[in-house]
Amino acid sequence: MEKERKLIIAGNWKMNKTVAEAVDLVKGLKLELAGVKEVDLVVCPPFTALCEVSKLLLDSNIRLGAQNMNENPAGAYTGEIAAFMLKEFSVRYVILGHSERRTYFGETDEWVARKARAAHAAALKPIVCVGETLEEREQGRTEAVLERQVRGSLAGLTREQILETIIAYEPVWAIGTGRNATPEQAQQAHAFIRGLLAGMYDDAVARRVRIQYGGSVKPSNARDLMCLPDVDGALVGGASLEVRSFADIVKNSI
Ligand code: PEP
Numbered sequence: 001m002e003k004e005r006k007l008i009i010a011g012n013w014k015m016n017k018t019v020a021e022a023v024d025l026v027k028g029l030k031l032e033l034a035g036v037k038e039v040d041l042v043v044c045p046p047f048t049a050l051c052e053v054s055k056l057l058l059d060s061n062i063r064l065g066a067q068n069m070n071e072n073p074a075g076a077y078t079g080e081i082a083a084f085m086l087k088e089f090s091v092r093y094v095i096l097g098h099s100e101r102r103t104y105f106g107e108t109d110e111w112v113a114r115k116a117r118a119a120h121a122a123a124l125k126p127i128v129c130v131g132e133t134l135e136e137r138e139q140g141r142t143e144a145v146l147e148r149q150v151r152g153s154l155a156g157l158t159r160e161q162i163l164e165t166i167i168a169y170e171p172v173w174a175i176g177t178g179r180n181a182t183p184e185q186a187q188q189a190h191a192f193i194r195g196l197l198a199g200m201y202d203d204a205v206a207r208r209v210r211i212q213y214g215g216s217v218k219p220s221n222a223r224d225l226m227c228l229p230d231v232d233g234a235l236v237g238g239a240s241l242e243v244r245s246f247a248d249i250v251k252n253s254i
Helices: 019-033 047-056 083-087 099-105 109-121 134-138 142-153 159-163 183-200 203-208 219-226 243-253
Strands: 007-012 039-044 062-066 093-096 125-130 166-169 210-214 233-236
Touching: 007 093, 007 210, 007 243, 019 039, 019 047, 019 062, 019 243, 039 093, 039 243, 047 062, 083 109, 093 109, 109 125, 109 142, 109 159, 125 142, 134 142, 142 183, 159 203, 166 183, 183 203, 183 210, 183 219, 219 233, 219 243, 233 243
Parallel strands: 007 039, 007 233, 039 062, 062 093, 093 125, 125 166, 166 210, 210 233
Antiparallel strands: none
16 A cells, blocks of 8 residues: 655764765665656755755755754854755755764753754654654663653744654664664554654644654565555664665665
């Protein structure tokens, strides 16, 4: 059965790649993925490579994303990047509330929500990440944690804004560990998040919002995860750093 939502697969390059390496990677991806229309494709290089990657993507089916942004419009925030700076490079998406930002930089749900609202104000589509730790899962708290994160990190988004928001379910224990969620675990969490959206908004919103799975997605597990009824794409870390593995994830998902 055709899914009613188009898959969206995004590569999160994290703190990797020089500008020259980023250029090589994106040139390879353009060649490999030129004909792909069935999936929305996004790459999220580090800030330092946005300018060069942006030029290469002008004539391409791959869109540009950033890995974070500051929620303030401009001003005295040393070391930070504002939405208008991302817009200069035709950035369309921005990852917000990644578990690494929550863990290492203290980002809270409220903070992520402020960023999400600021992203929308600048017409950037946020990819808002949520997901439980291993300890939370083992204590049977997965749904409670997801509910807190989803309600908190999306707080204040209008119906129009939530429809332009991507949610990434990324169990923390699966990120960068090689241990992905089983299809059953992923489907259960995605269906739960979709149910939350129905309660927070309405059924039509719940049916339309795309929810990506993230956590050790690779070519060998992409098909089994992407065909799940409530999984609408992937946020890929490690396997997005090589042309072959990212392209194979995309091809195996179609
Ligand atoms: C991520 O960091 O968003 C991620 C999913 O990483 P990996 O694919 O390496 O697990």
